[in-house]
Amino acid sequence: MVALEKPRSAGLALHIEGLSHAFDIEGTPLPVLENISLNVAPGEFVALLGPSGCGKSTLLRLVAGLEPADQGTLQGDGQPIIGPDPSRVVVFQDPTLYPWRRVWDNVALGLQAQGVLKGQRQRVDAALAKVHLGDFARAWPRQLSGGMAQRVALARALVNEPRLLILDEPLGKLDSLTRIAMQKELIDLWQRQGYTALMVTHDVEEALLMANRIIVFSDRPARVKSQILVERGYPRRRDDPYLVELRTSILQSLGLG
Amino acid sequence: MSSVKWAHSAAAARPRLAAVGWRPALAVLAWLGAALLTRFYPDATRHWPWTVGLANIELGMALAIGVLAVLAPRSVRVAKGLRHLAAWLIVLALLLAAWELLTAKLGRLPMPFFAPPQALIAVYFNDWARLLDSLWHSALLLGSGVLLGAVCGFIAGVSIGWSSAIGYWLHPVLRILGPVPSTALLPLCFFLFPSSWSASVFLIALATWFPVTVLSWSGVASVDKAYYDVARTLGAKPGFLIFRVAIPAAMPHVFVGLFMGLGASFSTLVVAEMMGVKAGIGWYLQWAQGWAAYANMYAALLLMALACSGLISALFKVRDRLLAWQKGAVKW
Structure with a gap:
């Protein structure tokens, strides 16, 4: 069935x-x-x-x-x-990244909230790569420009395969x-x-x-x-x-x- | 272009002594002067034991600064630290010398009330066991109270900020009990509680609880609502919203509350120890004053200042670690 x-x-x-x-x-x-x-x-x-x-x-x-x-x-x-x-994921006008999380952890947010992050960490890396920000995984949100922050927000949405x-x-x-x-x-x-x-x-x-x-x-x-x-x-x-x-x-x- | 290059190489070739400037040399001279004054200028009213000891310590300072200044060109860290501290080192030597001069050497300040520096050293050497014991008891009392108050305050603040049902019951308690100086409750608590120790733990906890509660609450209440929207669209449950969104976002406020709470706890501790608890630095201060042992009092005060400052510094260290993501926070 x-x-x-x-x-x-x-x-x-x-x-x-x-x-x-x-x-x-x-x-x-x-x-x-x-x-x-x-x-x-x-x-x-x-x-x-x-x-x-x-x-x-x-x-x-x-x-x-x-x-x-x-x-x-x-x-x-x-x-x-x-x-x-x-x-159904929203990307807002403001990136609304969590300032206390590094870029990688911001992107991992959805998987973590759904309790599936363990074992699927490569999905986070892949989402960051999609928006060309793989090198910024360890950066803090305050270190990003506006466009970069919005791309991280996009990766944070895409990692959930909406x-x-x-x-x-x-x-x-x-x-x-x-x-x-x-x-x-x-x-x-x-x-x-x-x-x-x-x-x-x-x-x-x-x-x-x-x-x-x-x-x-x-x-x-x-x-x-x-x-x-x-x-x-x-x-x-x-x-x-x-x-x-x-x-x-x-x-x-x-x-x- | 070539002139720039030339200037650069000239700076590199300049004698290394210039790296720390002339202030360390002045500091060495100042400490040497203080040592000579202490050692050879005759005491005015009586002979103070430990005068030679003080002179030796001052001599030791002069030597230590000298050695560091010689080592400075080899280590950037030492050079930087020395350059930063040099002005203070000079002033400290001058202040110590002035203190020595006004008390032991000239006897200008009335005697039992103003002890010379060597009297403090004598206290540290003769009474260290009791001082250490007092410090330990204070630490135990303060630690228990602050821990209890901070944990309760954090939980209460987050609950009020999160749930209006809990806020309904806790808010009035907070408004009535919070602003009361906890020392005002001391007499009441001493007969309500089984021991003066438990009463003091409660009061220190209360003094810490209030600011921690208010600031945890305001921290949770001021979290940007968009953070919750983001988490919710990504599949977050209420537990996630509290522990992964509200609390981390509120942490800068919580730390302000902890600093205020720790400050309030110090004064409650000392008053509690002066009024009823038969141990601790506050008790020692009271005891020393009762016997007109002013040197002991100064020694204990100095110890207390260092201990309190150490605790605040430790809290700053913890904050800097936990809130590394913040920019431009106050450095202690």
Whole structure:
């Protein structure tokens, strides 16, 4: 019977339907998400784009299972999402490395928390190698630059072999050169590992360079305003006329055209 | 370019004596002067035993500094240490000489109250057994109390910070009992407890407990919530969140609490020993004062200062080891 089990695909299928959520600000509810429906196919890279503070990050927290949703359906591979799970890992805007752990031990965090670190230490080394930081295993987080710290945070996520990688503006605080390098790196890793990726970003160009599909959100409370398929292979070029045209139309739909 | 090279080689070729500067030489002279003063200047009111002993110790200092200065060019560590300490070594010799002059040699300071340095040496030689015994008893009492207080305080602080149910019961106790100076409870505790020793352990523990609790609590309460989010998405259970996230993140605060607690414990210890416990450095101080043995009192005070400072230094060492990840922490 075990033999009949379907092989687990690398990516998670995400199904969101009629999702609404509100914050409680001193007794008065403040709606942040309104009736959001969204399906993400296994292995798809979806970018969420929208005005600052519109509730995109809240959506990610709900998908990660860090908070229960007020209303609506939220499923991963048909199973309701009721709590956090190492198959759905978040990379936050800040690297949030633990300053009291060396780089290696930060990356080992997930395996240690799940109680499987013993015997799987090579997975930590492999994850560090993936982000080209093998030489920094013994460094303290305070000794790293912003881009390096964010790559360690990425390794800390990837070591768990997530089926859904949730990226909350992961490159938001990096300088533009590091940003370009890391966009390439993220695409490489996504193509090699085959996980589903859900990324919040403020940067239209970044979304166009990285995502298969871009979801544009309205102002708070966030609703899905439009969806754009980016039908281009990788690597993409910033000056690709097709992308430039899409960029203009997205900016227009955001009211910035 | 060539001039830079030339300057560099010139610096290397400069006489090695310059490596430690002229201060060590001055220090040698100062200690030699102190030794000569002690040895040959006549005592004013009475003859003090151990005058020659003191002179020999001062001579020994002069010799030791001299030898180190000669060795300095061979070892960077010695040279660095000597350069750093030299100014203090000079001042110490001058202060010791001034002390000797004002007490034994000129008799300017009223006598039984101000003992000359050689009287302290005499105390250390004649009464070392009792001093050592007192130190041991103090250490035992302090160790028991501080350990008890620190462990209880840490557990209480982390619990309050973590669980609001525990906080509900512990917080009022902390607010009422914590700020009371534990020495104020001394008379009460001496009749509530079976022995003055156990009463003192309790009070020292209480003095340590309060700051450790408050700072462990604030440490746990101020942990960045994002740290918990990260751990939770990676599959962490509550035990992991407490022991691997909250507690390590709170450790810098906990150590501030430990330093404050240790400081508070010293004063409680001494008062407890003066009031009821029949052993220890505090008791020795009281006893010496009762017999007008002021030299003994100074000797005990000096010993106590060194012991307390040693304990604080030891705690700093432990902290530096455990919190090596911190940057720019205060160096002791």
